[in-house]
Amino acid sequence: MNTWQVNSEVVYLLSKITGQDLNPRTIRPLFIFVAAAIAVLRGVMVMDKVVVAEEEARLLDTLDVLLDEDEEVYRLTQLTIRGIDREHIYLDPQALLTLSNPLSLSARLLLLAFGYEMSAADGTIDFREQMYLHSIASRLQIEMPHLQAIEAGFTRDTPSFPEGAAQVRELLGDDRFEEIDPILVKAARYMRSKLEMV
16 A cells, blocks of 8 residues: 655644644645645745746646645645745755655655656756755655756756656656555646656
8 A cells, every 4th residue: 555654743843834723634645745845845946046927836836746626735825935945945955854744755756756847847957956956855765866857858968867757757657656646646647748758
């Protein structure tokens, strides 16, 4: 079974970020992923000290991919954006680890890929954003061939380890997310198409 464990640290952090007293039994895995994604995306956005309109638009587009009709997840997402900005979660390595610990390797790769998509939103991947994403990849325990395959997908370079691209394609397969949430299946399909790995 491919499920994520919601521990007390995750519940505490999400409660702090949202300002809500959250119940671990009602926290959807999708919400954990969305919170981690917002933290990474906001970190990429502020890393070069210039937030451009393309990045704001990319954040909204990413949320369109990740959110469904669940009004509670939508409400919590709005609170999460404000809370992550207020608490500067994207600059707190321990908080990022806490949010990402429940995630599977496939979900962590998807998270990193959304970070690279954000970095490329303005047409180039800024060096500071790239270093931030490398740091995130290290904390997420993403192997170098996988990191390079994702990075190459957004820079349109040839990855140094072609087998890494095949492994990423497999790890972003529908079967890796089907038991977690159908929205993540859709998100993985979206990202495979962005990485030209279909």
